[in-house]
Amino acid sequence: MEKSSMKILVTGANGFIGKNLITELKNRGYNDIFEYSRDMEISLLDTYCQKCEFVFHLAGVNRPQNQEEFMEGNFGFTSILLDLLKKHNNKATVMMSSSTQAALNNPYGRSKKAGEDLMISYSKETGAKVLVYRFTNVFGKWCRPNYNSVVATFCHNIANDLPIKVNDPDASMNLVYIDDVIVELINALKGKENRNGNFCEVSNTHTITLGEIAELIKSFKDSRKTLNVPNMANKFEKKLYSTYTSYLPIDQFSYPLKMNVDNRGSFTEIIRTMDRGQFSINIVKPGIIKGNHWHHTKNEKFLVLSGKGLIRFRKIGTEEIIDYYVSGDKMEVVDIPVGYTHNVINTGVTDLVIFMWANEPFNPEEPDTYFLEV
Missing domain, CATH: 3.40.50.720 (NAD(P)-binding Rossmann-like Domain)
Known part of the structure; x- marks a missing residue:
């Protein structure tokens, strides 16, 4: 100062x-x-x-x-x-x-x-x-x-x-x-x-x-x-x-998001950008397995915020399974490389809450997501 x-x-x-x-x-x-x-x-x-x-x-x-x-x-x-x-x-x-x-x-x-x-x-x-x-x-x-x-x-x-x-x-x-x-x-x-x-x-x-x-x-x-x-690389924008945010009505600072909920948990998209990817929250119920798929180009980063879990990987065309144990007790990012089928297992007794980043927004016409059990 x-x-x-x-x-x-x-x-x-x-x-x-x-x-x-x-x-x-x-x-x-x-x-x-x-x-x-x-x-x-x-x-x-x-x-x-x-x-x-x-x-x-x-x-x-x-x-x-x-x-x-x-x-x-x-x-x-x-x-x-x-x-x-x-x-x-x-x-x-x-x-x-x-x-x-x-x-x-x-x-x-x-x-x-x-x-x-x-x-x-x-x-x-x-x-x-x-x-x-x-x-x-x-x-x-x-x-x-x-x-x-x-x-x-x-x-x-x-x-x-x-x-x-x-x-x-x-x-x-x-x-x-x-x-x-x-x-x-x-x-x-x-x-x-x-x-x-x-x-x-x-x-x-x-x-x-x-x-x-x-x-x-x-x-x-x-x-x-x-x-x-907005495009934050554009200085004016x-x-x-x-x-613009300084003119928001005081009773409208917050806004709801669409939660996609089923018996396994939920998936909620927070932010999407065309050049910096998509940000989401994935909640996995105890004992549930999510995933079992792989991507050609889409890559992701997972960060567990709370709960305990296991992220498993298997490279396409091989038999070896790679295990990463994750927990909200340790802030650690796990990269999800392309060409590896992967899943997430909630091994704890509480919800497993994962902050996720994908390098591109989800496109239902070109999902680049292929089912294959780990």
Whole structure:
């Protein structure tokens, strides 16, 4: 854990980025944090501006009731902040949260551009270091849905069985993940900001269409039925799935699985992937034998979680039987090689519970499973 006595001011402390930043700063041992939100007294901000050694200026307005509030919130409050720093001759580094829309001619963009210009003038006047970040669409946990983030809205609505509206599925979006933003901001705190000309930026940007985002999130919801998990090798898909889970209704964290039950025990599939195989739980009743089959290409791993048992192998075309005694008292994985017929015998007095992995999901049209007693 990092330890620091640096006094850090965070404006917009209750906002999406602010909450994530403050939480991670505390995780890393930064405990002298001045948290300021616009509903607090300006006298408190004055005190903070006297003491702080670094400023994360994250406060802003992006969904006001009238357009005049854009300039008041994004330019006016920035002006107040900088005036208070000048009042106390505090030349702490100031990081400012701006937007890629600052390059556009709309009320929000113009207000952000005005804030940027003010920040640059402040730096020239005082010599203080300023870091202006033009963020694109930021997504991740704790972002308010049905407000100004399409990802948050889609995640919340799909998770809660509410409708979504995709105006243009081919519309391209550039997105950055909140954890990548926070890593960059903490690097900036240490003087290691990622610069691009006059501005700073998060290097890990993802480009994807609106329709693709919607379809991915729908597939996340369906995964509880299909048991398919997202492609974790795809960085964006991994981050989007993590975001989706943060919007699950609190009474729906759990979900049932289909247990295939007979007098021998049960078999329950947990997760399936197209490239990393299938994960299941196999329960064998006392005295029962399961298996007596072999595979050409399908291979498996067995891990006994509880109970006692015997796993037996015989190579096809030979007579020798190989015995492996297994128990939940010892965490030991047994590989099930191809070309060996095998079975599992519960030798104990309680259920034998086995966690199983197969290198491919079961396909009833090509099961690659051939009955043959060990």
